[in-house]
Amino acid sequence: MASRRVEENRVAFQRYKEDVKRDGKPFYPYAMFHDTVMSLVVVCVIVGLAFVWHYTSLLGPSLAAKADPGTVSFVPRPDWYFYFLFYLLRIFKWPNSVILGTVGIPTILLILALAIPFIDLRRERRLLRRPIAIVAAVLVALSMGVLTYKGATAKEALGAELLADVPNWVKSEQLPPQALPGAKLFATSGCLNCHTYQGVGGSQLGAPNLSAEGSKNKGITFQIAHLKCPSCVNKGSPMPSFAAFGNANLRKLAIFLEASKGPH
Amino acid sequence: MPRRRDRKEQMLAAAQYPLDWLEERSGLIGGLRYFLFRKVPGDSGWWHTLGSATLTAFLVQLGTGVILAMYYKPDPKSAYESVQHINNDVTLGWLVRGMHRWGASVFIILIFFHMARVFLFGAYKYPRELNWVVGVLLLPLALLEGFSGYLLPYDQTAYWATVVGININGTGPFIGPFLASFLRSGPEITGDTLSRFYSIHMLLLPGAILGLIGLHLYLVVRLGVSSPPWSPEAAGRERAEPPPVPGSGLVNPAPRGVTKRPD
Numbered sequence: 407m408a409s410r411r412v413e414e415n416r417v418a419f420q421r422y423k424e425d426v427k428r429d430g431k432p433f434y435p436y437a438m439f440h441d442t443v444m445s446l447v448v449v450c451v452i453v454g455l456a457f458v459w460h461y462t463s464l465l466g467p468s469l470a471a472k473a474d475p476g477t478v479s480f481v482p483r484p485d486w487y488f489y490f491l492f493y494l495l496r497i498f499k500w501p502n503s504v505i506l507g508t509v510g511i512p513t514i515l516l517i518l519a520l521a522i523p524f525i526d527l528r529r530e531r532r533l534l535r536r537p538i539a540i541v542a543a544v545l546v547a548l549s550m551g552v553l554t555y556k557g558a559t560a561k562e563a564l565g566a567e568l569l570a571d572v573p574n575w576v577k578s579e580q581l582p583p584q585a586l587p588g589a590k591l592f593a594t595s596g597c598l599n600c601h602t603y604q605g606v607g608g609s610q611l612g613a614p615n616l617s618a619e620g621s622k623n624k625g626i627t628f629q630i631a632h633l634k635c636p637s638c639v640n641k642g643s644p645m646p647s648f649a650a651f652g653n654a655n656l657r658k659l660a661i662f663l664e665a666s667k668g669p670h
Numbered sequence: 671m672p673r674r675r676d677r678k679e680q681m682l683a684a685a686q687y688p689l690d691w692l693e694e695r696s697g698l699i700g701g702l703r704y705f706l707f708r709k710v711p712g713d714s715g716w717w718h719t720l721g722s723a724t725l726t727a728f729l730v731q732l733g734t735g736v737i738l739a740m741y742y743k744p745d746p747k748s749a750y751e752s753v754q755h756i757n758n759d760v761t762l763g764w765l766v767r768g769m770h771r772w773g774a775s776v777f778i779i780l781i782f783f784h785m786a787r788v789f790l791f792g793a794y795k796y797p798r799e800l801n802w803v804v805g806v807l808l809l810p811l812a813l814l815e816g817f818s819g820y821l822l823p824y825d826q827t828a829y830w831a832t833v834v835g836i837n838i839n840g841t842g843p844f845i846g847p848f849l850a851s852f853l854r855s856g857p858e859i860t861g862d863t864l865s866r867f868y869s870i871h872m873l874l875l876p877g878a879i880l881g882l883i884g885l886h887l888y889l890v891v892r893l894g895v896s897s898p899p900w901s902p903e904a905a906g907r908e909r910a911e912p913p914p915v916p917g918s919g920l921v922n923p924a925p926r927g928v929t930k931r932p933d
């Protein structure tokens with residue numbers, strides 16, 4: 407015995423089919439006309455964007471420098487439609503809740519999306535009579551929009567400007583002179599693309615603030631090992647390896663990190 | 671002038687013949703006729719074009735992608751140079767690459783717009799639940815296309831975004847680390863990573879997307895496009911509550927002519 411709702415659904419769909427058969431219009435040429443116009447608009451927009459990309463700099467360079475795994479400064483930036491995901495990483499801070507941001511929220515959203523037709527079983531389709539659907543749609547659109555915007559405008563740290571900040575760090579952290587080479591390396595090596603230090607740096611990735619990293623007293627050896635292979639030391643860390651810097655440079659960085667006991 | 675008439679008929683018959691031939695052996699002509707002349711709700715309009723617009727954007731990606739594949743070399747030593755070659759030397763190469771690059775964005779935007787239209791119209795409700803599910807599966811596949819294609823030009827942005835992207839995969843519980851080392855094809859990004867991404871980007875994912883789009887369109891044609899929620903045609907809801915007529919319960923539809931579409 408089919409339930410009453412199933413019965414009603416079937417009747418309504420039957421009625422839809424009869425109505426459309428009687429009063430509907432043939433797909434060709436009516437709907438197909440709309441589809442064709444819209445498709446032409448889409449192709450024109452795509453071609454237009456290609457032209458803008460080629461002839462202006464509005465859409466950014468067509469190629470950055472060649473990939474170099476050994477470089478020290480880089481800006482890890484995904485394509486814009488991942489900004490909202492990347493920005494989640496700033497909200498769910500490393501390391502405790504990062505899994506929520508990287509895997510948890512996207513998975514939950516996907517499962518929710520899959521479940522929508524099985525949760526919302528009413529036949530009502532008029533928007534004004536579906537308040538929950540309206541609120542949900544507005545919230546989702548708003549949060550994705552805001553996250554994308556924030557991801558797009560998140561500050562990118564530039565090595566040269568950051569270098570000018572090093573004297574301030576020396577003052578506020580009371581860094582010893584032997585930490586200075588490491589501080590300069592730290593400012594110019596791309597660390598601050600993901601991390602923050604004394605209020606500078608930090609991009610979309612939400613890696614931890616390192617201003618007081620040294621107060622954990624993990625030791626030089628640990629710091630070097632971590633820089634060589636972050637995920638070997640912190641299981642699951644998304645930080646890239648900096649082994650290509652060489653031992654001497656890594657030691658400088660480690661000394662600087664251990665000397666960073668936080669602002670005084 | 672009976673003769674001339676005969677000739678015209680003969681010509682028509684001759685033109686008709688290959689179609690009849692094909693129809694008799696495959697039924698394809700009948701299928702096409704069914705597709706083209708099936709009825710859609712009288713008040714379906716511009717909102718309903720977002721799906722086919724998405725399809726168009728995908729086809730642009732297929733077409734431009736095939737051309738790019740003729741010049742692109744998935745090898746860390748030559749990938750960057752081959753993209754430069756496409757940009758600078760190949761006739762209209764910049765256009766094809768630009769269309770592929772920005773077509774990806776347009777494709778993703780259109781998927782979201784189409785999804786929003788389906789959601790706001792309540793078009794995911796009975797009997798179209800399955801088509802919604804197919805659609806939701808298409809969404810991450812499209813995003814993964816974007817992710818896997820991003821590495822291919824092998825410039826600094828591409829490389830480092832992918833390093834971090836893969837590492838983020840690695841934070842996932844249980845399968846995360848395996849997924850990350852699968853994508854990387856080892857502990858580091860190497861030449862194998864690039865060709866692996868290339869294969870995923872141009873064989874695995876497009877194949878999966880194409881298959882799902884086929885299923886999606888099959889369901890659209892089979893179930894019919896839903897009418898807009900404001901439609902006076904039965905939009906899968908009660909009409910303006912027709913007066914009860916003896917003998918018309920839930921099983922027997924209300925008699926015709928209770929509400930009429932404004933002409």
Ligand code: HEM
Nearest residue numbers: 718721722724725785793794801802805806808890895896
């Ligand atoms: C590659 C991506 C996609 C393509 C090419 C595509 C294509 C289409 C086309 C051509 C239609 C016909 C009606 C219309 O245009 O609105 C349609 C309908 C539909 N699509 Fe998609 N679609 C895609 C993704 C999605 C997504 C992400 C969802 C939802 C999560 C979705 C859900 C639906 C549903 C439920 C219908 C039936 C709507 C109705 O009958 O009114 N599709 N799709």
